[in-house]
Amino acid sequence: MxxxxxxxxxxxxxxxxxxxxxxxxxxxxxxxxxxxxxxxxxxYTDSFVRRHIGPNAADVAKMLALLGFSDLEGLISATVPQSIRLKAPLKLEAEKGEYELLQELKEIAQENQVFRSFIGMGYHNCITPPVIQRNILENPGWYTQYTPYQPEIAQGRLEALLNFQTMVTDLTGLEIANASLLDEGTAAAEAMSMSYGLCKTDAKTFWVSQVCHPQTIAVVQTRATALGLEVIIGDHETCLFDQPIFGALLQYPATDGTIFDYHEFCDRAHTAKALVIVAADLLSLTLLKPPGEFGADIAIGNTQRFGVPLGYGGPHAAYFATKEAFKRQLPGRLVGVSKDGQGQPALRLALQTREQHIRRDKATSNICTAQVLLAIMASMYAVYHGSEGLRNIGMRVHHLTILLAEGLKRLGYTLGAIAYFDTLRVNVGSDRLQNIIARAHSHHINLRQLDDQTLGVSLDETVSTDDLLALFQLFAGGQGVHFTPEDLFHSSSLHAVIPSALQRTTPYLTHPVFNSYQSETELLRYMYRLQTKDLSLATAMIPLGSCTMKLNATSEMLPVTWAEFGQIHPFAPMDQTRGYQILFDQLEHWLAEITGFAGVSLQPNAGSQGEYAGLLVIRQYHESRGEGHRNVCLIPTSAHGTNPASAVMAGMKVVPVACDSHGNIDITDLKAKAEQHQAILSALMVTYPSTHGVFEEGIQEICAIAHANGAQVYMDGANLNAQVGICRPGDFGADVCHLNLHKTFCIPHGGGGPGMGPIGVAKHLVPFLPNHPIVQVGGKQGIGAVSAAPWGSPSILPISWVYIAAMGAEGLTKATQVAILSANYIAKRLEEHYSVLYKGKQGFVAHECILDLRQFKKTADIDVDDIAKRLIDYGFHPPTVSWPVAGTIMVEPTESESKTELDRFCDAMIAIREEIRAIEDNTVDRQNNLLKNAPHTAIALTEEWNHPYSRQQAVYPTQWTRDHKFWAAVGRIDQAYGDRNLVCTCPPMESYQSSE
Incomplete structure (x- = not known):
């Protein structure tokens, strides 16, 4: 190091x-x-702490004065139980200036070696069009957005995701696709779970082709073990379906490049009442018959090679497509077309009853985040190239592979497959294999070793004829090559290698959106047109409780696109990734110090995956002690909905624990439930501070009750932003905690992903941390892979590294203090106008507060959605709506917002309260009013105005909205209409015309 x-x-x-x-x-x-x-x-003159924390010293003093304190320590002492407070500062270095820190990180990055990788295995180098890199990946107008739960201010993102869904359905030949999943491995595991749920027989066996990518097989096996399912790995040509099987997974093309004809296999599977899942390379489908045309029920895969950098394994957007009949079982998010109050077409998330926060332990998946930013990049790649452009890329890659095959044959090598797309299996013999690998390494080339006699070579869109010549010279062993790729190209002996029965004949990407923006000028304008329809942190504060929408600093984001981090294959040899290993080691050490844990795994690539991985670690721990029968998980009724969903995925039975009138865990009920299930109690899942935004005084007793009854304590780390530098979960009783790096540690939300959810564990659980089949990571008794790549999504980890290193111990602590201060400042300013639902023992909230709006339904017929949509007219993203308590909003300002912005938000909420009061006083109509008709659009202003208030009151309620107006792209969306008339691909362009 x-x-x-x-x-x-x-x-x-x-x-x-x-x-x-x-x-x-x-x-x-x-x-x-x-x-x-x-x-x-x-x-330092470029102090990061000063720039990250919004309120300056004078503002902090004013905010504290309103709360009755002279310093931050006084507020924290009144808010956080003294029994759990840290007794000494965090053992981290002091803050550093941004310039020096980036220079230091650059030195670490340069320890990585960027080789030319021909490894394949579902990961390929690609060309990220500069117009997409600069204006999507590097643009805070796209990467700082929140999940599009408020569709009126997310129309641009939703349109880009609808393009993604259309791209996937077109290329796979299936009828419906979701808006992305985390990676190909987890998509395959989700497909297995969905197939099991749809199965009409008693089968509990899942069949997997032996030529699937090994990392995919590993993730599927991990998921199956927890669910009590058996996985059989075999040859599709000899599988007889002579035992009950509910589903089968195929790779197309196979991991060694072979293209198989799966028609007959699909027929046999369907006869046996099994569903067929095909993991398909999306670029190959520009030339190959799509899975939907040869019998697949589900298609999954990775869109990484559509313009998304390798990034040592992620983040990348997986895809998931299936038949229309299975739409209600589809995991993840689904974008659909509806209409707004003026009858205009409008997009929103469809069929949201599938969301985990609603279905909890009955959810079909625990997936909470997607890979929205990366899905948007992939969709824009398709928009930019269009059907003809994508086919040309596919043809070029395929033709270069044919040239490579012909050259290797001339050099005396035999190949493993007659039909292939971009990958060759080359038999080199055991005596030459290591020499070729060593020679490749000396020329900065990575090949894949398939076994002791064969190598794999995969080509991609970045390959040139010079690369082919380098490969020929490599395999020639220094003997000289007497032909060039150009010679081979003009050779009459070349012929097509894709069988006619497997060649694509159906069109794809025929919608005008994929045929209108092929010039950079047009694409640039299209992307900016979509961007203006979305409210991001570049527009205003996004005060979402539990979601911690804080500053994603530019200095944190810069390293993401450095080639030393972005252009490395996830299965490159470890000696080429020393820089990444240094970064991992330091980040794991810092996170362990911050949380008080002994070990950290960076593998889970979302918060939901962190929950799942943490529970599997607990499960494995019990099994190692001969207590595998422990399967009951206690979960408070206030918990995030992903908690019970994750517990079910981990093979546990959920037992709910009541909460008291203050929102705290009912300790009496907890003790009773723990003692009742003592013999089989596995875990307690708890969020701290509580889901209701309060530091519960009894957290140590809560953990002790679980331990006394044989359980491990899993802590949901969603609210860790209120703990850093003040208290540590590992100190007051937690055994496992997942860390939302996309919340507390500044990785952007990206409109709904990427995320990262690493887990910290106590010393006795370190041996059970996730491992991986390709790269040695994790514990000796590790639970198996939970993500396709060994370290999840490594290319975004520099963001959190920069944040922690730049803030230092003192800066991190101050950030937590100011986050708590800001939440209490808002609660105090609004308490005369709204009821603050939950407070701690001394009357203070943690880093977020819940405002109770339920009374207004009785007094003015105004519900929480009316207030949320009216906030849009004031230029704000609404807070978290109707969670964790229906009819309320949860507000979290974070430490990054200035006092000016906090006051602006409070002023808006107070003004809205006065608008409600006018309804209560019967001076305003109870249906035709500012709140019921919000948000007001520019189009609405130009139409006939039948409202008892002025246009100015509607759209310019404050001076700041006159100075800078953010317009909702559409009016209030009719959610029910969209679900009754489900459309989840790009509709005809004429449907976007104004309704008469």
Missing amino acids: LERPMDQTSVLSDSPLANGDRNVNSLTSSAKAALHTVSNPLA
Whole structure:
């Protein structure tokens, strides 16, 4: 590991400037004057802490004064139980300036070696069009958005995702696709679970082809074990379905590149009442018969090669497509077409009753985040290239592979398959294999070793004829090559290798959106047109409770697109990824220190996957002690909906625990349930601070009750932003905790993904951390892979690395203090106008507060949605609506928002309260009013105005909205209409015309 530079304070400790006034007399008068005007001339002028935390010192003082405190410590002492407070500061380095820190990270990044990788296995180098990289991936107008639960202010993102769904359905030949999943491995596991749920027989066996990618097989096996399902790995050509099987997974093309004809297999599977899942390479489907045409019921895969960098394994957007008949079992999110109050076409998330927050332990999946930002990149790649462009890319890759095959044959090698797309299996013999691998390494080339006699070579869109020549020379063993790729191209011996029965004949991407933006000018304007329809952190505060929408600093984001991080294959040899290993080691150490745990796994690539992985670790721990029968998980009724969904996926039975009138866990009920199920109790899942935004005084007792009855404590880390530097879950009783890096540690939400959900565990659980079949990670008794790549989504980990290193121990603690201050400031300012539902023992909230709006339904016929939509007219994203309590909003300002922005939000909420009061006083109609008709659009202003209030009141309620107006792209959306008339692909362009 690289040694980190010493603190400047220690380096300069012997200099006259290091000791303050003691050496002032030795300075000149001008130097003395400088010291009196600058408190510390050695301090960084590009301090990250000052720029990350919104309120300045004067603002903090004013906010504290409103709450009755003179300093932050006084507020924290009144808010956080003293029994769990840290007794000493975090053992992290001091803050650093942004410039120095980026230089340090650049040195670490340069420890990585970017080889030319021909490994394949579902990951390929690709070309990210610069117009997409700069204007999507590197654009805060796209990467700082929230999940599109408020569709009126998310129309741009939703349209891009609808394009993604259309792209996937067109290429796979199936009828409906979701808006992305986490990776190909988890998509396959989701498909297995869905197939099992749809099965009409008693079968509990899932069949997997032996030529699937090994990482996919591993993730499926992990999921199956927890669910009590058997996985059989075999040859599709000899599978007889002579035992009950509910589903089968195929790879198309196979992991070694072979293209198989699966028609007959699909027929046999369907006769046996099994569903067929095909993991298909999306680019190959530009040339190959789509899975939907040869019998697949589900198609899954990765869209990474559609313009998304390798990133050492992620983040990438997986896809999932199936038949219309299975739409209600489809995991993840689904974008559909509906209409707004003016009859205009409008997009929104469809069939939301499938969401885990509603279905809880009855949910079909625990997936809570998707990979929206990456799905948008992939969809824009398809929009930019169009059907003809994609086919040309596919044809070029395929033709280069044919040339490679012909050249290798001339060099005397035999190939493993007659039909292939972009990957060759090359038999080199055991005596030459290691020599070729060593020679490749010396030329900065990575090949895949399939066994002790064969190598795999996969090509991609970045390959040139020079690359082919380098490969020929490599396989020639220094003997010289007497032909060139150009010679081979003109050879009459070349012929098509895709059988006619498997060649694609059906059109795809015929919608005008894929045929209108092929010039950079047109694509740029299209992307910006969509961006203006979305409210992001670049527009205003997004005060969503539990979701921690904080600053995603530019200095954190810059390293994401450095080639040293972005252009590395996930299965590159470890000696090429030393920089990543240094980053992983440091980040794991920092996260362990922050949480008080002994070990950390970075593999889970979403919060939901962290929950799942943590529970599997607990399950494996019990099994290692001969207590595998422990399968009951206690979960408070206030918990995130993914908690019970994850517990069910981990093979546990959920037992709910009641909460009291203050929103705290009912300790009496917890104790009774724990004792009742003592013999089979596995885990307690708890969120801290509570889901209701309060530091529960009894958290240590709660953990002790679980331990006394044989359970492990799983802590949901969604609210860790209220703990960093103040208390640590590992200290007050938690055994496992997942960490939402896309919340507390500044990875952007990206409109609904990417996320990262690593887990920290106590010492006794370290041996059970997730492992991986390709790269050695995790514990000796590890639970198996939970993500396709060994470290989940590594290319976004530099974001959290920069945040922690730049903030330092003191800065991280101050961020937590200010987050708690800001939430209490909002609660205090609004308490005269709205009821704050839950408070702690001394009357304070944690880092978020719940405002109770339920009374207004009785007094003014105004519900929570009316207030949320009216906030849009004031230029804000609504807070979290009707969760965790129906009819309320949960507000979380974070530490990044300035006092000015907090006041602006409070002023908007107070103004809306007065608008409600006018309804209560019967001076305003109870149906035709500012709230019921919100949000108001520009189009609505131009039509006949039949409202008893002015246009100005509707759209310019404040001075700031006059200075800068954010317009909702559509009016209030009719959700029910969209579900009754489900359309989840791009509709005809004429449907976007105004309704008469």
